[in-house]
Amino acid sequence: MRHVRALLMRFASLFGVTKGDGELDREIESHVQMLTDDNLQAGMSPAEARRLALARFDGVESVKEAYRDQRGLPLLETTLQDARYAVRTLGKNRSATLIGILVMALAIGANTAVFSVVHAVLLNPLPYANPDRIVTLTYRSTGGSFSGNRAQQISVPDFVDWQAQSTSFDAMAYSSTGRGSVMVGTVAEYTVVSRVSDGFFRVFATQPSTGRLFTRDEVRDGAAGAAVVSDRYARQHFGDPRRAVGQTLRLFTQSVPIVGVLAPAFNYPVDTDVWFPADEAGNRARQQRRGNNFRAVALVRGDVDLRRAQSEMTTISERLEQQYPDTNRNVRVLATPLQREMVGDVQSLLYLLLAAVAVVLLVACATMATLLLAKATARAPEMAVRTALGATRARIVKQLLVEALVQSLAAGVIGVLIAVWGTRALVAISPPNVPRLDEVTINGPVLLFAVVLCVLVSILFGLPPALQASRGDVHQPLRQTASRVAGGRGNRTREWLVVGEIALAVILVATGALLVRSLVALQHTALGFQPANTVVMQTTARATGPDWVDSRAFFRDLLSDVSTIPGVVAAGAMMAPPGLVSSESGYWVDRMPTESPLSSAQPAVMNVIAPGAFAALGVPVRQGRDFADSDMRDRPQVAIINEALAHASFAGRDPIGRQLYAGYDSKDPMTIVGVVGNVRQYGPAREPQPELYMPYQQHFYNGATLHVVVRGAGDPAILGAAVARKARERAPDASVRVTTMEALLSEHVATPKFRAWLLSLFAAVALCLAMAGVYGVMAYVVGQRAKEIGVRMALGATARSVLWLMLGRGLMLTGVGLAVGVLGAIASTRLVSGMLFEVQPYDAPTYVGVVVGLGLLSLAATYLPARRATKIDPLLVLRQE
Amino acid sequence: MSDKTDVWQGTLALMILKTLETLGPQHGYGIARRIEQTSGHRLRVHYGTLYASLLKLEQEGYIATEWGTSENNRKAKFYALTRAGRKQVVKAGKDWQHVTDIVSRFFAPGESS
Numbered sequence: 001m002r003h004v005r006a007l008l009m010r011f012a013s014l015f016g017v018t019k020g021d022g023e024l025d026r027e028i029e030s031h032v033q034m035l036t037d038d039n040l041q042a043g044m045s046p047a048e049a050r051r052l053a054l055a056r057f058d059g060v061e062s063v064k065e066a067y068r069d070q071r072g073l074p075l076l077e078t079t080l081q082d083a084r085y086a087v088r089t090l091g092k093n094r095s096a097t098l099i100g101i102l103v104m105a106l107a108i109g110a111n112t113a114v115f116s117v118v119h120a121v122l123l124n125p126l127p128y129a130n131p132d133r134i135v136t137l138t139y140r141s142t143g144g145s146f147s148g149n150r151a152q153q154i155s156v157p158d159f160v161d162w163q164a165q166s167t168s169f170d171a172m173a174y175s176s177t178g179r180g181s182v183m184v185g186t187v188a189e190y191t192v193v194s195r196v197s198d199g200f201f202r203v204f205a206t207q208p209s210t211g212r213l214f215t216r217d218e219v220r221d222g223a224a225g226a227a228v229v230s231d232r233y234a235r236q237h238f239g240d241p242r243r244a245v246g247q248t249l250r251l252f253t254q255s256v257p258i259v260g261v262l263a264p265a266f267n268y269p270v271d272t273d274v275w276f277p278a279d280e281a282g283n284r285a286r287q288q289r290r291g292n293n294f295r296a297v298a299l300v301r302g303d304v305d306l307r308r309a310q311s312e313m314t315t316i317s318e319r320l321e322q323q324y325p326d327t328n329r330n331v332r333v334l335a336t337p338l339q340r341e342m343v344g345d346v347q348s349l350l351y352l353l354l355a356a357v358a359v360v361l362l363v364a365c366a367t368m369a370t371l372l373l374a375k376a377t378a379r380a381p382e383m384a385v386r387t388a389l390g391a392t393r394a395r396i397v398k399q400l401l402v403e404a405l406v407q408s409l410a411a412g413v414i415g416v417l418i419a420v421w422g423t424r425a426l427v428a429i430s431p432p433n434v435p436r437l438d439e440v441t442i443n444g445p446v447l448l449f450a451v452v453l454c455v456l457v458s459i460l461f462g463l464p465p466a467l468q469a470s471r472g473d474v475h476q477p478l479r480q481t482a483s484r485v486a487g488g489r490g491n492r493t494r495e496w497l498v499v500g501e502i503a504l505a506v507i508l509v510a511t512g513a514l515l516v517r518s519l520v521a522l523q524h525t526a527l528g529f530q531p532a533n534t535v536v537m538q539t540t541a542r543a544t545g546p547d548w549v550d551s552r553a554f555f556r557d558l559l560s561d562v563s564t565i566p567g568v569v570a571a572g573a574m575m576a577p578p579g580l581v582s583s584e585s586g587y588w589v590d591r592m593p594t595e596s597p598l599s600s601a602q603p604a605v606m607n608v609i610a611p612g613a614f615a616a617l618g619v620p621v622r623q624g625r626d627f628a629d630s631d632m633r634d635r636p637q638v639a640i641i642n643e644a645l646a647h648a649s650f651a652g653r654d655p656i657g658r659q660l661y662a663g664y665d666s667k668d669p670m671t672i673v674g675v676v677g678n679v680r681q682y683g684p685a686r687e688p689q690p691e692l693y694m695p696y697q698q699h700f701y702n703g704a705t706l707h708v709v710v711r712g713a714g715d716p717a718i719l720g721a722a723v724a725r726k727a728r729e730r731a732p733d734a735s736v737r738v739t740t741m742e743a744l745l746s747e748h749v750a751t752p753k754f755r756a757w758l759l760s761l762f763a764a765v766a767l768c769l770a771m772a773g774v775y776g777v778m779a780y781v782v783g784q785r786a787k788e789i790g791v792r793m794a795l796g797a798t799a800r801s802v803l804w805l806m807l808g809r810g811l812m813l814t815g816v817g818l819a820v821g822v823l824g825a826i827a828s829t830r831l832v833s834g835m836l837f838e839v840q841p842y843d844a845p846t847y848v849g850v851v852v853g854l855g856l857l858s859l860a861a862t863y864l865p866a867r868r869a870t871k872i873d874p875l876l877v878l879r880q881e
Numbered sequence: 882m883s884d885k886t887d888v889w890q891g892t893l894a895l896m897i898l899k900t901l902e903t904l905g906p907q908h909g910y911g912i913a914r915r916i917e918q919t920s921g922h923r924l925r926v927h928y929g930t931l932y933a934s935l936l937k938l939e940q941e942g943y944i945a946t947e948w949g950t951s952e953n954n955r956k957a958k959f960y961a962l963t964r965a966g967r968k969q970v971v972k973a974g975k976d977w978q979h980v981t982d983i984v985s986r987f988f989a990p991g992e993s994s
Contacts, residue, residue, distance in 0.1 A: 006940040023958075024932070027909065030957045031928070034910045037953055057928050066929035070936045 013072045024067055028060060082402035089403060097407065100368055103769065104411035104457065107364035109418025110357045112450045116423045118350050120440040126339050127265035129205035130299065134338040135306065137162065137296035137313065143330035150334065154296050156287035158320065162333070165316045168309035172298040173200035174278065177269040181540040181735035183250035184237045188735045190538070192271045195278040203299045204268065211245040211260030219277040226277065227256045231264040233273035249274065252542050269295065270342065270435060289327040297338065310335045342435045349755055352832060356762040359504050361457065363766045366501045367773040368461035373494050374780040376469035383469045396470040404462025405455065412454035416442065419450070431750035464493050498777050499817040502858065505770035506821025510850045511829055512763035515756040517846060518837040522749055528679035528688060529578055530618030534741035535710045535720040536577055539727050539734050543704040549633070551704035552697055554730060555610060556629070558708065561726040567713040572613025573696065573706040579744045580707070581605050581681035585662065587692055589649050592661035604645055604690040605681050606662060608699050614676055616709040624656045624674030631695040638695060639670035643678050645690035662692065665701045670694065683748030685837055716740045755835065771861045778810050779865040789869050790877030799870035806869045810862030818851050893934050895977060898943065898970045901962045908957035909935060935960060943969050
């Protein structure tokens, strides 16, 4: 308390609130008087009495100084004084200051922008009541051919057992999400729909902003009763959330009233616009233990830590394994914090970006430090004068650090403005799999980050020159421009900084180059199909009967309509076109085991496909035939396999005529009638997997939704519109989503493209800064050694030998920088090996290219000042002396 | 002069407080003179430190100041203990006693247990 009071009074004195020097003067005067009086009484002469009294004070000024230090806050006072001085000094050298500030502003801005994304996506807790206690429950396979695989989707019977047996959770719920055709008024559109079980909203402890959530009865009765919509959906369709409640949604034949609107921040399952109650009773009755079609979330109890919850789930899954060996062998349950699950791969992408901008910042600091070091030498006389007048070294270092801080704060202000723009740009070009981008803003924590960055940066680039300048000998710089010969510790610091800059630039450029090469390789991968001129239209047929059997007639008719469009070369339909495949299942050859644990099956991508789709995609039929309209429900079941599956199960033997079992919607064997070429089902980055195609007239488990694929000449946009028109003619209320195969592909390369572009950008900036640093140092050295060079030339040195003298130094620095950089790059590019495609992290050609490229640039940056050295006129230089 | 000790760091404030408690309101010169007298002129008070210390005590609220007239009619600034100051003298005195007791044990002859 006493300290606070004292501090406040001292702070107040800065503003002249307390008594000033005048009072102290009077007090000292009265003290001297009284001392003099006593001295007189002791018998001294008046002059002697006064002299001794004053002498007793050991210098009145030093007493005042001690008093002033106690009265105010000397540190703060001098800092303010330094800041004022810094502004004046910086203002004198306006262009250099401005360039420095802009460089730092760019670096700080880029860092702040990337951090704002990192903060919103990775660091900021999810906007729910207990974000750290919400977990997802997923499967992990511990053996068999799916070993190590994680499956995000779980089955209802397992969930029911988990819920009954676990005690670690306050609430637990499952959901299933898909794009459904939802009508508002007369317009049908694909909408992300989730069906959620009873505890779902309790897990998130969320409340609707308007209306209500589901009642228990509604959840028990199934999908009939009620719908809850997102704030976004309510605004889009009804203008105002309050107006949404009471409106009706239609799902083909069914009408459902909207009973509530959720808060704007609620977004789970991600992108859901409409929530329906899950048909819990129906799911309990019909769902099989292998029907992994649901996602589970749970709220861990407040007094239970995640590890205990996890171990309980492991125990339960082991119990279920004993109980249901057919289905649950090797199946374990993983409890993962929801935020980590949502962030997934994005984490490494964002940390890569953060690391890259941090490197840019370091290079920028090093460049600034080299520039300031040059200035520090020029200011040596100024520092010497200050030292001579009694400034301590700490005082001078402090003054120069304040100067750096003033610059970096100015840069910070501009940097935050840049970040406002940069954040928007980052969000705009982010790949679609980055979650929570709508939450990205420049907020308090981000601003705090920027401020901390400014302080840190000012120390980084301000300290080396400050130490350098304050090291100075008092006398030497005062003797005017004496003995300016090369060498000195300032130069050495500068040279180390240049080596560091080059090394950091090498690391960034090498990483960028590897990512760009991966991107190029990715874009030139043989996909196994021809994406150009192919339109993809997702649509859902109205199915009246059970099991979606009658949806097929719609697609058959639609395909024949589409084939009449002028320019259409081929048309077909399939459940999952390449790039939209998301999971695999298992198959058996020749016989289906009576006990059929999935782990004894071979993994393959399962697809349902209509005749013509292979032709439309440009997938070659290698053996046998395509499906035909005659492969109907009442005919023997047939299948087409890809070459990867043929290789995996029939290596060297003829697969045509052999039989496969998958046990989806029938336990009948499927006879292989054809083999087609491989396609990269998961996008260009992953090798083709075995795939099993089944005719759309024999399998209906995918429901009433298919993707129509059409190959045709001309503009895909026009073709797409024509295909959509045909669908609307057949079913005016059908939802359609039209895209092109190329657009689907571009989503797959969006992330690689994003990181390759950004890394290249950052690498380019770092490269420019590093080269500016090299140039700056060499130019400075040449300037500093002008006299020496003049003397050498006067003594007969040739231009060539002077050139080499200068080049030699620069080249040596570059060489060391390149070597260190290559070592650093080999160590650090290993971290991005997971992001590389068909390129190794230690790819020799890349490194050679980077080293040669940087070497040449650095040579150029050294050569320009070096050549200027040869133009020095010895006479002119010597006359200056 | 060379046989005089400068006041030890940190003890001056205590001496000032104790002096004010004994003498009542007193000006800076009087305080310095009293401290030097009490020490049997073995201590030498540095005035810069004295006035800084007085200011610090004032900032901390232990003493208050007022201009007045000295015994031989000089205008002088008088320092007086506040209530917090009086409490502080008692407390600091105890603390000091405590510390000296402990330290003296180290120098007590023949007692090593």
